[in-house]
Amino acid sequence: MPQKICAFCFRPLDSLRIHSQEIWVHAPSQAVDDDHIPVPVDSAGRQTRRWCDFCNTDPAVGLLPVAGVISVMRCSVSMNQSWAVCAACQDLISADEWDGLIHRVAGKFAPPEAAQGVMGQSLLGELSRMIRQIRTQVTGPIEPIDGSKA
Secondary structure (H helix, E strand, O other), rough: OOOEEOOOOOOOOOEEEEEEEEEOOOOOHHHHHOOOOOOOOOOOOOOOOOOOOOOOOOOOOEEOOOOOOEEEEEEEEEEEEOEEEEEHHHHOOOEEEEHHHHHHHHHHHHOOHHHHOHHHHHHHHHHHHHHHHHHHOOOOEEEEOOOOOO
16 A cells, blocks of 8 residues: 655655544644645655654655554554654664664754653653654664665
8 A cells, every 4th residue: 555645745644543534644743744734645656755753854864664553642643654764863773772762852842841841751751652662663674765875
């Protein structure tokens, strides 16, 4: 089954199931794309624009193959889909530095002082849980995107 991308911004879309209905959305971390409603189209034969699925850095240089369902805050956000990685996240994953990856991602989305509060700790816990789940479901090494070094 081809992956779905947005017809406007060419970014991969996430599939959510709500009341047995499949809905396609931009990744929550990619707020830059909130100026339009995603229009899902098959990615086959189309150029895809990728940012890192972990820290939102542009560009992504590789794809981390992940099997099974990955969930965030009780929603399935990835089902048997590869996760795009930037060079920095790729280095951390390749070095088996998953705690370092958690701290990198947390630092990108919340300043250190925000992480001290109850909400910050809750989000950090959820982020940590998600990344540890991804780690257990990785099925192989990072594959390069379009000739980049992975």
